[in-house]
Amino acid sequence: MKIAPKNVVSLTYDLYVDQDGTETLVESATQEQPLTFLFGAGQMLPKFEENLSTLSTGDAYDFQLSAADAYGEYDDEAVANLPKEMFDGTDVPEIGSILPLQDNNGNRFQGQVVSVAEDAIIVDLNHPMAGQELHFKGNILNVRPATEEELSHGHAHGADGHHAH
Template sequence: MKIQPNSVVALTYDLYTTQDGEEVFVEKATEEQPLVFLYGVGMMLPKFEENLTGLGTGDAYDFHLTAADAYGLKDDNAVTELPSDMFQGMDVPEVGSVLPLQDNQGNQFRARVTSVSETGVQVDLNHPMAGQDLHFKGQILNVREATEEELSHGHAHGADGHSGH
């Protein structure tokens, strides 16, 4: 079966970014711990899915995504300072740590701490991979039709269609 909308895909990948002109390994999904997802429902980066369209079980792939097609360009306006009184009674977060935050509409997002001062904590709201070109290499392990339950839930329930719950 070829990858198409409403199919469940299990694949391996090695992900690299380019830093200072050098390719740097970031993370991987292995045959033992593959990435399994419902194709075509917006869970994955659109250009990631586009590059997999029409591939089938056993096919290898190797493609690059520009930052604009991946997690976007870095937005310098997405750096802000949280007032220090927000952290009263709590440990002040360390530089490099990630804070789970929520806006007034209930949207959850993560902010990476870039500096800490007496007046507040400066955070970067950009995705950690914003501004980075991505390079994916891997293999399609399995492609199957999604079950009715997976389609109604909007996500895959594992490589074999069972969630294990």
Template structure:
């Protein structure tokens, strides 16, 4: 079956990023634990879906996404100084640790602590993969039409359409 909008796709992937000309392995999805998603529902990177659009069950794929098509270019400005008072009564975060943050609109996001100054903690708000070219390769395991419940919820309920708890 060919991948189309409103279909549930299960696939394996190996993800590599290009770092200074060498490819570094980041993560993978296996046949035992595939990535399953509702195609066309806006959960995945648009260019990721575009690259899969002509494939069918059993097809192998291998493509790259530029930083701009993936998580964006690295933004030097996307750095926040958090006042140390925010951490009163809690342990000071360590450099390199990831902090769960929330903006005034209630959106949750993460920042990585890059340094700790006298009165503030400096946090990089870029996505960890910002500025990096992504290289995906894998195989399409399964493609099926989404069921009504999945369409209503806007996401896949696992490879066979049922919730797993």
């Protein structure tokens, strides 16, 4: 079956990024644990879906996304100073740790602690893969029509259309 909006796609992938001139595997989805998603529902990077849009069950793929088409260019301005009082009563986070954050509108996102000053925690709000070209290789395992429930929920319920219990 060919991939189209309102279809559920299950696929394997290996994601490579360039680290110091060497292509390094950073993430995978296997046949045992595939990535399953509702195509066209806005859950995936738009250019990722665009590259898959001509494929069918059983097809292999291999494509690259520029940083601009993936998680954006690295933004030097996307760094926040969080007052240490925010962590009152809890341990001050270590450099490199990932903090779950929320903005004034309730949007959730993550920031990585880059330094700890005397009165502030400096957090990098860029996506961990910002500024990187992504290289995806994989296979389309299955394409099926989404169920009514999946369409109403706006996401896939697994490779077979049911929630895992």
